[in-house]
Amino acid sequence: MKTFGGKVLFLDRSDINTDEIIPAKYLTEISKEALRPHMLEDLKLDGFSSQDPAVFSSKVVVTRANFGCGSSREHAPWVFEVNDINVVIASSFARIFRQNMFNCGMLAIELPEAQIEELFQHKGADACIAIDFEKDMLTIISPNGTKAFLFRLAEFDKALVKAGGWVEFADLRY
Amino acid sequence: MAMTLAEKIFKSHVRDEPFPGALVLDIDVVLCHEITTPIAINDLVARGKDRVFDASKIKAVIDHVTPAKDSKTAQQGKIMRDWARRHGIRDFFDVGRNGVCHAIFPEKGFIRPGYTVIMGDSHTCTHGAFGAFAAGVGTTDLEVGILKGVCSFRAPETIRVNVEGILPEGVYAKDVILCVIKHLTVKGATDCVIEFRGNVVTKMSMESRMTLCNMAIEAGGTSGVCMPDEVTVEYLWPFVSGEYADKAAALADFKKWWSDEGCTYKKVLNIDVTNMEPQVTVGYKPDEVKNVSEVAGTPVDQVYIGSCTNGRIEDLRVAAAYLKGRKISPLIRGIVSPATPKIFRDAEDEGIIRIFMDAGFCVTNPTCGACLGMSNGVLAPGEVCASTTNRNFNGRMGKGGMVHLMSPAVAAVTALEGKIADPRTFAKESM
Numbered sequence: 357m358k359t360f361g362g363k364v365l366f367l368d369r370s371d372i373n374t375d376e377i378i379p380a381k382y383l384t385e386i387s388k389e390a391l392r393p394h395m396l397e398d399l400k401l402d403g404f405s406s407q408d409p410a411v412f413s414s415k416v417v418v419t420r421a422n423f424g425c426g427s428s429r430e431h432a433p434w435v436f437e438v439n440d441i442n443v444v445i446a447s448s449f450a451r452i453f454r455q456n457m458f459n460c461g462m463l464a465i466e467l468p469e470a471q472i473e474e475l476f477q478h479k480g481a482d483a484c485i486a487i488d489f490e491k492d493m494l495t496i497i498s499p500n501g502t503k504a505f506l507f508r509l510a511e512f513d514k515a516l517v518k519a520g521g522w523v524e525f526a527d528l529r530y
Numbered sequence: 531m532a533m534t535l536a537e538k539i540f541k542s543h544v545r546d547e548p549f550p551g552a553l554v555l556d557i558d559v560v561l562c563h564e565i566t567t568p569i570a571i572n573d574l575v576a577r578g579k580d581r582v583f584d585a586s587k588i589k590a591v592i593d594h595v596t597p598a599k600d601s602k603t604a605q606q607g608k609i610m611r612d613w614a615r616r617h618g619i620r621d622f623f624d625v626g627r628n629g630v631c632h633a634i635f636p637e638k639g640f641i642r643p644g645y646t647v648i649m650g651d652s653h654t655c656t657h658g659a660f661g662a663f664a665a666g667v668g669t670t671d672l673e674v675g676i677l678k679g680v681c682s683f684r685a686p687e688t689i690r691v692n693v694e695g696i697l698p699e700g701v702y703a704k705d706v707i708l709c710v711i712k713h714l715t716v717k718g719a720t721d722c723v724i725e726f727r728g729n730v731v732t733k734m735s736m737e738s739r740m741t742l743c744n745m746a747i748e749a750g751g752t753s754g755v756c757m758p759d760e761v762t763v764e765y766l767w768p769f770v771s772g773e774y775a776d777k778a779a780a781l782a783d784f785k786k787w788w789s790d791e792g793c794t795y796k797k798v799l800n801i802d803v804t805n806m807e808p809q810v811t812v813g814y815k816p817d818e819v820k821n822v823s824e825v826a827g828t829p830v831d832q833v834y835i836g837s838c839t840n841g842r843i844e845d846l847r848v849a850a851a852y853l854k855g856r857k858i859s860p861l862i863r864g865i866v867s868p869a870t871p872k873i874f875r876d877a878e879d880e881g882i883i884r885i886f887m888d889a890g891f892c893v894t895n896p897t898c899g900a901c902l903g904m905s906n907g908v909l910a911p912g913e914v915c916a917s918t919t920n921r922n923f924n925g926r927m928g929k930g931g932m933v934h935l936m937s938p939a940v941a942a943v944t945a946l947e948g949k950i951a952d953p954r955t956f957a958k959e960s961m
């Protein structure tokens with residue numbers, strides 16, 4: 357199983373699409389590693405620079421609704437994975453992105469909008485999120501305070517995370 | 531119990547339910563292209579599992595960048611080619627015989643009503659036009675599909691869209707789907723199948739139905755679907771005639787997939803097209819849609835006609851009807867990319883290629899090319915493209931570029947004017 361949690365990258369916008377997470381021109385790469393420097397390169401977000409070193413030291417993304425819409429490219433979870441970001445927390449996900457995350461043994465956690473809003477209260481502060489996978493609990497810790505939230509994952513998605521992804525799971529079972 | 535078309539397909543394909551609500555389906559066709567498949571192939575090789583579940587059910591094409599533009603794309607093509615040969619994948623379409631995946635696979639008769647179809651490409655929803663459940667998936671799902679012939683889904687809910695009325699002159703399937711996305715928004719159909727019904731859809735060709743279903747994903751939909759009917763039978767007859775006594779028998783068989791009376795829909799959307807204007811997107815999301823009259827006059831630098839949305843023969847016919855005997859604006863770069871070699875050849879035979887060239891268009895080989903800003907018409911920062919494709923995301927056709935999505939008719943007259951124009955104000959030749 358992967359390790360989850362750490363410094364938070366807040367992306368305060370809905371409908372962030374996979375072209376913004378990793379532009380199509382890098383899809384000619386045939387190794388995940390080659391994607392690393394291009395994470396969020398075309399993200400349209402005021403005040404955001406994909407070159408900011410803080411972006412690359414993050415471990416958890418917190419964002420709004422419909423994250424990962426658009427293309428089916430698994431390069432989007434991969435560019436996070438190779439940058440050590442194994443968790444995305446949003447109020448909703450596009451289906452293919454969400455599935456790709458669990459298929460890679462990564463976490464796509466949905467929280468109600470009000471709770472996402474609470475997480476965003478920690479934006480700007482040096483925020484970290486700790487994940488307790490067994491207890492379905494995440495805790496945000498920042499100079500603004502500490503608060504725990506329970507989340508729910510489908511049993512199947514949990515099994516994929518535990519198995520390390522869908523290839524391992526499917527190969528054992530089918 | 532009354533079931534939707536998607537529920538019927540799920541029921542007939544469930545292999546396993548490892549956990550409540552998680553359905554693992556048997557897949558009838560696994561489609562592959564050179565952008566998302568090579569990493570799956572490499573991973574299978576690295577795991578010592580370089581196998582395919584059934585070579586006859588795997589279809590592959592090199593379409594996104596073709597012929598290769600550099601060493602990296604050449605390598606992607608080579609991985610596909612070597613793999614197809616190694617495993618005896620006979621339906622593999624390489625340079626000269628290749629076209630845009632969602633145009634060439636249906637054209638070859640690979641998609642049938644009631645099928646489950648996956649591909650590492652979000653616009654796989656296109657194939658639902660045949661009454662199939664066709665979903666875009668990521669590389670890991672594709673990899674498992676190749677290896678085991680299965681894929682997991684949550685049981686889908688269905689949104690029914692009734693398209694009624696009479697399509698006005700100058701208004702096409704593309705305008706209908708842009709209007710649907712405007713109503714549903716970019717996330718309105720997440721985890722849902724969008725079922726296109728109504729008298730307008732019944733009268734549509736398979737090409738137009740594919741245009742509708744193609745953009746289901748832009749509303750977040752897993753698949754678009756149309757009920758398989760006489761039009762479907764006509765299209766598929768060359769491929770299925772050996773399996774049925776006559777067309778009536780094929781129709782009866784296809785109809786078993788129709789959603790039952792009284793089935794459960796998550797939502798029903800009614801759209802009357804009678805007074806619809808041609809639709810054009812603004813901004814960077816496909817649900818930011820306006821009437822053409824609101825955006826007419828917006829200058830553009832390039833016009834692109836092609837892609838899995840609108841690169842089929844009927845799209846080229848529509849555009850040519852406006853372009854015939856006219857020249858595009860000297861300020862415009864016009865690019866047309868017929869989606870498959872057959873479409874190219876038919877367009878050639880019908881004099882359409884000539885019309886495009888006489889008007890000042892560049893005609894490219896069949897490929898995705900400019901649609902995803904990889905080749906054949908990438909935009910410079912600050913440039914604007916009027917495009918018949920399906921995504922207007924920031925940077926989609928080139929970093930810093932902007933895209934307006936529209937029908938081939940709007941694109942053609944926009945090329946003539948050098949700015950977004952309304953096809954209803956142009957005389958059109960009959961093609």
Ligand code: SF4
Nearest residue numbers: 653837838898901902
């Ligand atoms: S034409 Fe565009 S949208 Fe369609 S498959 Fe190719 S890149 Fe994707």
